[in-house]
Amino acid sequence: MKKEDTVKLISAEGMEFVIDKEAAMVSQTIRNMLTSPGGFAEAEHGEVTFPEISAVILEKICQYFYWSLQYSRGKETDELFSFIIRMVFLSGRSTYVVRVLALCCIA
Amino acid sequence: MSNQKKRNFQIEAFKHRVVVDPKYAEKTWSVLEHAIHEIYNHNASGLSFEELYRNAYNMVLHKFGEKLYSGLVTTMTAHLKEISKSIEAAQGGLFLEELNRKWNDHNKALQMIRDILMYMDRTYIPNAHKTPVHELGLNLWRDNVIHSSKIQSRLLSMLLELVHKERTGEVIDRGLMRNIIKMLMDLGSSVYQEDFEKPFLEVSAEFYMGESQKFIECCDCGDYLKKAEIRLNEEIERVTHYLDVKSEVKITNVVEKEMIASHMMRLVHMENSGLVNMLLDDKYEDLGRMYNLFRRVPNGLSTIRDVMTSHLREIGKQLVTDAEKLKDPVEFVQRLLDEKDKYDNIISQAFCNDKTFQNALNSSFEYFINLNNRSPEFISLFVDDKLRKGLKGVSEEEVEIILDKVMMLFRYLQEKDVFEKYYKQHLAKRLLSGKTVSDDAERSLIVKLKTECGYQFTSKLEGMFTDMKTSQDTMQGFYSSHLELTDGPTLVVQVLTTGSWPTQPSITCNLPAEMSALCEKFRSYYLGTHTGRRLSWQTNMGTADIKATFGKGQKHELNVSTYQMCVLMLFNNADRLSYKEIEQATGIPASDLKRCLQSMACVKGKNVLRKEPMSKDIGEEDALLVNDKFTSKFYKVKIGTVVAQKETEPEKLETRQRVEEDRKPQIEAAIVRIMKSRRVLDHNNIIAEVTKQLQSRFLANPTEIKKRIESLIERDFLERDNNDRKLYRYLA
Numbered sequence: 053m054k055k056e057d058t059v060k061l062i063s064a065e066g067m068e069f070v071i072d073k074e075a076a077m078v079s080q081t082i083r084n085m086l087t088s089p090g091g092f093a094e095a096e097h098g099e100v101t102f103p104e105i106s107a108v109i110l111e112k113i114c115q116y117f118y119w120s121l122q123y124s125r126g127k128e129t130d131e132l133f134s135f136i137i138r139m140v141f142l143s144g145r146s147t148y149v150v151r152v153l154a155l156c157c158i159a
Numbered sequence: 160m161s162n163q164k165k166r167n168f169q170i171e172a173f174k175h176r177v178v179v180d181p182k183y184a185e186k187t188w189s190v191l192e193h194a195i196h197e198i199y200n201h202n203a204s205g206l207s208f209e210e211l212y213r214n215a216y217n218m219v220l221h222k223f224g225e226k227l228y229s230g231l232v233t234t235m236t237a238h239l240k241e242i243s244k245s246i247e248a249a250q251g252g253l254f255l256e257e258l259n260r261k262w263n264d265h266n267k268a269l270q271m272i273r274d275i276l277m278y279m280d281r282t283y284i285p286n287a288h289k290t291p292v293h294e295l296g297l298n299l300w301r302d303n304v305i306h307s308s309k310i311q312s313r314l315l316s317m318l319l320e321l322v323h324k325e326r327t328g329e330v331i332d333r334g335l336m337r338n339i340i341k342m343l344m345d346l347g348s349s350v351y352q353e354d355f356e357k358p359f360l361e362v363s364a365e366f367y368m369g370e371s372q373k374f375i376e377c378c379d380c381g382d383y384l385k386k387a388e389i390r391l392n393e394e395i396e397r398v399t400h401y402l403d404v405k406s407e408v409k410i411t412n413v414v415e416k417e418m419i420a421s422h423m424m425r426l427v428h429m430e431n432s433g434l435v436n437m438l439l440d441d442k443y444e445d446l447g448r449m450y451n452l453f454r455r456v457p458n459g460l461s462t463i464r465d466v467m468t469s470h471l472r473e474i475g476k477q478l479v480t481d482a483e484k485l486k487d488p489v490e491f492v493q494r495l496l497d498e499k500d501k502y503d504n505i506i507s508q509a510f511c512n513d514k515t516f517q518n519a520l521n522s523s524f525e526y527f528i529n530l531n532n533r534s535p536e537f538i539s540l541f542v543d544d545k546l547r548k549g550l551k552g553v554s555e556e557e558v559e560i561i562l563d564k565v566m567m568l569f570r571y572l573q574e575k576d577v578f579e580k581y582y583k584q585h586l587a588k589r590l591l592s593g594k595t596v597s598d599d600a601e602r603s604l605i606v607k608l609k610t611e612c613g614y615q616f617t618s619k620l621e622g623m624f625t626d627m628k629t630s631q632d633t634m635q636g637f638y639s640s641h642l643e644l645t646d647g648p649t650l651v652v653q654v655l656t657t658g659s660w661p662t663q664p665s666i667t668c669n670l671p672a673e674m675s676a677l678c679e680k681f682r683s684y685y686l687g688t689h690t691g692r693r694l695s696w697q698t699n700m701g702t703a704d705i706k707a708t709f710g711k712g713q714k715h716e717l718n719v720s721t722y723q724m725c726v727l728m729l730f731n732n733a734d735r736l737s738y739k740e741i742e743q744a745t746g747i748p749a750s751d752l753k754r755c756l757q758s759m760a761c762v763k764g765k766n767v768l769r770k771e772p773m774s775k776d777i778g779e780e781d782a783l784l785v786n787d788k789f790t791s792k793f794y795k796v797k798i799g800t801v802v803a804q805k806e807t808e809p810e811k812l813e814t815r816q817r818v819e820e821d822r823k824p825q826i827e828a829a830i831v832r833i834m835k836s837r838r839v840l841d842h843n844n845i846i847a848e849v850t851k852q853l854q855s856r857f858l859a860n861p862t863e864i865k866k867r868i869e870s871l872i873e874r875d876f877l878e879r880d881n882n883d884r885k886l887y888r889y890l891a
Contacts, residue, residue, distance in 0.1 A: 084274040085208040089267045090198060092208040100209055 059086065060099035061114065067107040068099075075117035076100075184223040187214045188230050194275070195231070198268045199238045211275040224283030231276070235296065239265070239303040247309045255317055258310075259338050262300070269296035301346045305354065314339075318355060319362050325397070326366065337401035344403055356406055360413055363394075367417035375422050379432035381445040387418040388448055411455070420456040427466055434466050438505065446509035460515070468519045474498070475527030479534070492541035496564050499524065525571045533811075535578035538568055543585040546601060547594050558600050566607050573858040576825075577818050579616060584661045586620060590627055591653060591700055612855060622659030630654045637684050650677050654685070654694070668698045668721075669746045671728040698722065699751065707767070710787020717767065718797045722747050722755045727767070735784045738777065753777045758798060764791065765798045822857060826867045829853055831876060834889040842885045 059076045061069045077083040085094045094100045102110060194211050197203055218227045242261050249257040273280060273292040280292050290298065304310060318339065321331045343351040367390070374383050391414050398407040419426075426449075427434045437445050453459030478484060478498070484491055502520050510516045528534050542565055553561075572578055589595045602624070609617040630653045637652075638644065670678065682694055701721035705728075708714050719727065725745045729736060736744075742752055756777050760770040769786040770777070829852045834840060840848075845868065846861050853859045868887065871877045880886035 081212060081277065084277060085212070088208065088271050088274040090203040090271040092203060092206055092271075094208045096204060101207070102209065104213065 058098070061110060062099060062101045063105055063107040063110040064103050065107050067110070069110060069114050071114050071117065075114070075121055078117045078120045079113075183221070184218065184226055187218050187223070188226060190214050191218075191227070191275075192230060192234055195234050195238075195272060198271050199264075201264075203271060208275060212278070215276050216278045219279045219283045224279055224287065227276070227279055228283065228287075228289055231272070231292070232295070232299070235272075235299050236303060239299055243304045243307050243310065246304065247307075254313065255335055255339060258304075258314070259335060259342075261304075262338075262342050265296070265300055269293060272296070297346055301350060305343075305346065305350070311354070315354060315358055319359065322359065322397075323362075323366070326393075333400050340401055340403070351403060356403070356409070359406075360409055363410060364413050364417055367414055368421075371418045371422060375425060380426050380429045380434075380449075381432060381437070381442065383422075383426060384445065384448045384452060387414075387452060390414060390418065391452075415452075415455045419452055419459070423453070423456065423459065423462055427462055434463060435470050438467065438470060441501065441505065443505065443508045446505060447511075450510050450513075460513070464516055464519050467516070468523050471502070471520065471523040472526055475523060476530060479527050479531040485531075485533070485537075488537035488540040489544045491537050492565075492568070495524075495528070495568060499564070499567065521571070524568075525573075528568065528571045529573045532574070532577075535572055535574055536581045536811075536814075538565065538572070539578055539581040539585055541565065542582070542604065543589065546589060546596055546604075548596060551596050555599075558597070559603065562600065562604050562607060565604075566611060569608075570611065574818075575612065575616075576821065576856045577815075580661075580814060580818055580821075583620065583623075586623060587661050590623060592702065619659045622656055626655050626659065627653060633685065636688075637681060640684065641680065644677070644680070648673055648677065650674075650681060652681055655697075663697060663700070666699055666748060666751075667696055667746070668725055669744065670698070670721075671725060674724075698725075709767075709785070709789050713790065714794070715789075715791060716795045718795065719759075720755065720798075722751060723759060723798060726752075726755065726759070730768075730785050735782055737782045738779055741783065756783065760786075762798075765796065767796075767798070822859075822863070823867065825853065825856070826859060826864055827871060830864070830867060830871060834877060834887065838889050839880075840887055841883075842887070845887065 057073050058070050059073055059082075061071065061076070063069070073086070077086070082100060085092065085100060086098075088095065105113075191211060191214055194203075194206055197206060215227065218224065242265065246254070246257050246261055269292070273296075276292055283289075284291055289295075305314065318336070321336060325331050340351075340355065343355055370390070371387075374386055378386065391411060394410050394414055395407060398404065398410060402410075434446075434449070436442075437449070449463065450460070453463055475498070478491075478494060484494065499520075506512060506516050506520065545561060545565075569575070569578065586601075589601075595601055605617050605620055605624075608620075633654060634651060669675075678696065685694060686692065698721045703719055703721055703724035705717050705719065705724060706714065707717055707727070717727070722745070725747065726741055729741060729744055738756075741756070742749065745752070747755070753776075756768070756770075758765065760766055760768040760777075760783060761775055766786055767789050769784045771782045771784070774781075826849060829849045830845065833845065833848045833852070846864055849864050850859045850861075868877065872879065872887075875890055877887050878890055880888055
């Protein structure tokens with residue numbers, strides 16, 4: 053992956069996830085962050101820090117991005133539902149899940 | 160996690176943290192407020208989007224959306240007021256540039272702010288029914304900047320000034336105009352309309368009113384229209400470059416109204432350059448321009464059409480009633496055709512083949528052609544002239560074209576039955592004297608007439624052609640069965656069926672002995688093969704070719720009429736004959752005899768006879784001799800052919816009378832037909848129906864129809880109703 057095509061997502065613990073820009077842009081918020089005029093720090097350096105999101109969650113989020121790209125045209129609502137359930141189960145904390153989904157502007 | 164494996168899975172409702180810290184909201188808000196300031200001061204590069212987003216998110220989440228929103232409004236308003244002051248301070252031309260720049264800045268800032276406050280935009284705002292951030296930003300800009308007292312009027316007057324400059328020929332910064340106008344459009348269509356479009360249209364109307372007044376005083380019609388067209392195109396171009404597309408219709412309406420509609424009548428009737436002059440001079444370009452401009456305004460085209468129609472009718476009427484022009488029928492018809500061609504061209508080249516104009520043209524022609532009741536006769540004479548000699552050497556397509564044009568004129572005639580009568584007469588003369596240039600052309604015209612008027616019209620005409628053909632066959636049969644006659648004079652007989660040919664009184668004369676014997680032989684031959692028929696010789700319509708030897712031995716072949724032949728043959732047995740002797744010997748009626756002697760004795764170049772005394776007219780006491788001194792350049796001399804000519808007054812009256820007579824049974828037949836199907840009908844309706852039925856042949860006169868009805872009542876075809884005098888009943 054070329055450097056220009058990627059962004060770095062940094063979790064609360066400092067774990068860094070380097071993913072394609074296209075995947076990151078699935079989240080409307082991240083998209084705004086990176087394309088907003090006026091040069092916010094994130095767009096300048098190509099990295100976004102999430103001080104309140106743990107690495108485990110962030111990892112699931114990145115997986116979601118790639119899954120969404122793959123099924124972007126699909127009506128695979130069953131898949132989506134089971135994916136969310138898996139995420140909830142994994143984190144054990146539904147609160148985080150909902151907040152993260154809000155971040156991704158799905159909920 | 161593993162001890163929970165056996166538990167049933169439940170999704171809990173989301174419970175948010177309850178905030179204890181009252182200053183939490185204040186702290187969070189001040190962070191955001193600071194960020195907004197930085198954004199407006201072009202200092203945003205140090206900020207972290209994620210932090211700001213998270214702060215806004217938390218505020219909304221913890222039910223502080225109200226505070227966030229009102230804080231936003233206050234902060235933004237404050238900034239906009241500052242911006243407003245800096246724009247007001249700009250001098251002269253820089254005003255618009257400054258406004259444009261600040262607008263761009265504001266838009267960028269607005270977008271950044273909206274991005275960080277997106278969560279509020281999506282959740283708090285719809286719930287609380289507040290204006291979304293982007294729209295809020297536009298509204299605040301509109302209220303604090305555009306509608307601020309010092310800026311509003313200045314902005315409008317600057318914009319209008321620039322437009323005026325461009326109209327007077329200066330070059331302006333179109334890009335800047337476009338941006339400013341787009342700003343107004345983005346703020347809402349009502350802003351664009353109220354703050355710019357309405358005043359723009361008013362000012363434009365004034366401008367064009369003045370301009371059109373100035374032009375119309377000093378320009379002629381063609382120039383004025385050119386200028387109007389230029390201005391119109393200019394405005395359309397202006398709209399595409401920097402105005403809202405919806406303004407195009409409105410501004411073009413203004414131009415059309417001021418420059419065209421208000422001066423329409425004056426333009427059309429302008430002396431020396433108005434519509435009539437353009438028509439006379441075939442100014443296609445100017446006419447086309449007028450058409451395109453006038454079709455944009457109400458009543459534009461109908462004005463042009465009306466003026467054209469009345470002009471046409473005027474010219475037509477002059478043409479048709481001018482005694483000079485009526486002397487030569489062929490000229491007359493040719494002029495009609497030329498006029499039609501001219502206007503056809505105008506309509507196709509300048510008026511886009513507009514059907515309504517074509518209709519106006521047709522109705523005008525119909526009007527004035529029928530003003531002169533000799534038109535049918537003249538048209539027939541025109542055709543006669545063409546078919547005799549006018550079409551010699553003309554290609555087949557051109558023949559078709561000419562005949563089609565004649566048909567066009569024919570369609571305009573109201574009295575088609577008069578035409579039919581004349582055409583029959585002229586055709587008979589053509590056929591019998593063998594003078595038609597092209598058989599194909601004749602037949603082609605018959606076919607066209609048939610298509611136009613139906614079989615009935617042309618059945619007799621076709622009968623005439625058939626007779627000619629049959630006669631040829633008959634003559635062949637005659638000579639092949641009478642081989643002993645091949646040495647004597649050659650007889651060519653045309654056997655005419657009485658019904659098909661124009662009725663002629665049958666006059667006989669005394670034929671010379673050689674001929675009468677031959678004629679008798681033919682008569683018995685014919686009646687032998689066709690029993691039950693009667694033949695009568697039409698000696699007034701025949702021709703003869705005679706070989707003559709004159710005093711000095713000069714030989715000539717003379718082509719003469721039958722009457723003339725009878726007279727000349729008498730001189731084989733006598734040198735000198737008196738008028739009375741000739742009259743008695745030949746039995747030719749007096750007027751015809753005088754005419755025929757005149758053409759042989761008094762016409763230069765054809766004077767095979769000499770008359771004593773040498774006066775111009777034939778007197779009863781005159782004597783005639785052979786002119787031994789007769790000379791001619793040609794061996795074959797033609798004397799006195801029977802040519803179709805314009806009728807003399809008495810002939811004309813006679814023909815018209817016959818036509819009227821023929822119409823009577825046609826009217827009666829129409830009445831009976833109608834009554835038979837309707838059974839009962841009132842007077843006015845009968846008149847209307849009969850007129851409609853006979854329309855294709857002639858225009859029926861209501862008085863005449865009334866007379867026919869009376870006649871039919873007398874003959875018990877119809878009866879009047881006992882109670883209602885106006886009602887008629889059909890009697891079976």
